[in-house]
Amino acid sequence: MCPMPRTILIADDDPHIRQLLAFAFAKAGLDTIEADDGEAVLDLVDRHRVDLVVLDINMPRMDGLETCRRLRAAGDLPILFLSSRDDEIDRVLGIELGADDYVVKPFSPREVVARSMAILRRASARPPETDEGRRIEHGRLALDIDGWRASWAGAEIVLTVTEFSILRTLAVMPAKVFSRDAIIDRLHGPGFAVTDRTIDSHIRNLRGKFAGVGGTDVIETRPGVGYRLGSCTGAGA
Structure with missing residues (x-):
C-alpha cells in the first residue's frame, strides 16, 4: 500500500506566495491546501488532515502569532513561520510560542520545502533501537x-x-x-x-x-x- 501523501497548509495573505510555495511543494511530492488568514487556518485544521502549517506572521483578521497560540493550545501540529521582516524579536517570539522553525522573506521556495521536510522527517523518524531504544x-x-x-x-x-x-x-x-x-x-x-x-x-x-x-x-x-x-x-x- 502506498503511503498517504503529506499535506501542507500554506497560510499567507499574498496569493502569489501561496502559489509559489504550492508549486514547490508539489514538485517535492507533497499535497497542499491554502488559507489567507488565521481564522481560515483554524477552520481548515479542524476539517482536514494537515501534517504541517507554513504560517505567515503578518496576516489580516488573525495574525500568525495568535494563530500559533491557538494551534498550540489544541495540539502539537508542526509549524514553520514565515516572517516578512528580519526581526529577531519576531523570530524568537515565534519559537517561544511553539513554532518548530522559521524562514525570513524574501526566501527561496527550495529552502522552505527543505526546512519543512526536515520537520516532517523528525516527526516520523523512528530511531534505531541499538542507538536509543524504545x-x-x-x-x-x-x-x-x-x-x-x-x-x-x-x-x-x-x-x-x-x-x-x-x-x-x-x-x-x-x-x-x-x-x-x-x-x-x-x-x-x-x-x-x-x-x-x-x-x-x-x-x-x-x-x-x-x-x-x-x-x-x-x-x-x-x-x-x-x-x-x-x-x-x-x-x-
Whole structure:
C-alpha cells in the first residue's frame, strides 16, 4: 500500500506566495491546501488532515502569532513561520510560542520545502533501537521514543516536534554536553542556517513546560559550551 501523501497548509495573505510555495511543494511530492488568514487556518485544521502549517506572521483578521497560540493550545501540529521582516524579536517570539522553525522573506521556495521536510522527517523518524531504544528513563523524566511522548513523574508533557527532538538528543547521551551547533546538526543536518538564539528559545520552552510540573533540573547549561541533560530529580535548578 502506498503511503498517504503529506499535506501542507500554506497560510499567507499574498496569493502569489501561496502559489509559489504550492508549486514547490508539489514538485517535492507533497499535497497542499491554502488559507489567507488565521481564522481560515483554524477552520481548515479542524476539517482536514494537515501534517504541517507554513504560517505567515503578518496576516489580516488573525495574525500568525495568535494563530500559533491557538494551534498550540489544541495540539502539537508542526509549524514553520514565515516572517516578512528580519526581526529577531519576531523570530524568537515565534519559537517561544511553539513554532518548530522559521524562514525570513524574501526566501527561496527550495529552502522552505527543505526546512519543512526536515520537520516532517523528525516527526516520523523512528530511531534505531541499538542507538536509543524504545524508551528512555532518567530520574523522573521518561521518553517514549516510538510514541513521541514525554512525561515527568508520570505526567505527560506536550512537546512540539523540535522540542521533543532536542530533549531526545540530550537524553540519549546524558553525560555529553552538546554545543548549539551540534544540536542544530542533529535537528537539521549540517549546513542549515539556524541562530543560537533559536536553540536557546527552544530550551527555554522545554524548561518552562517541565518547571510547571516540578521539573526544574531537566536541562543543564554549561556556560560557554552548551547544554546537557540535568539530573531530572526535581530537586533544584
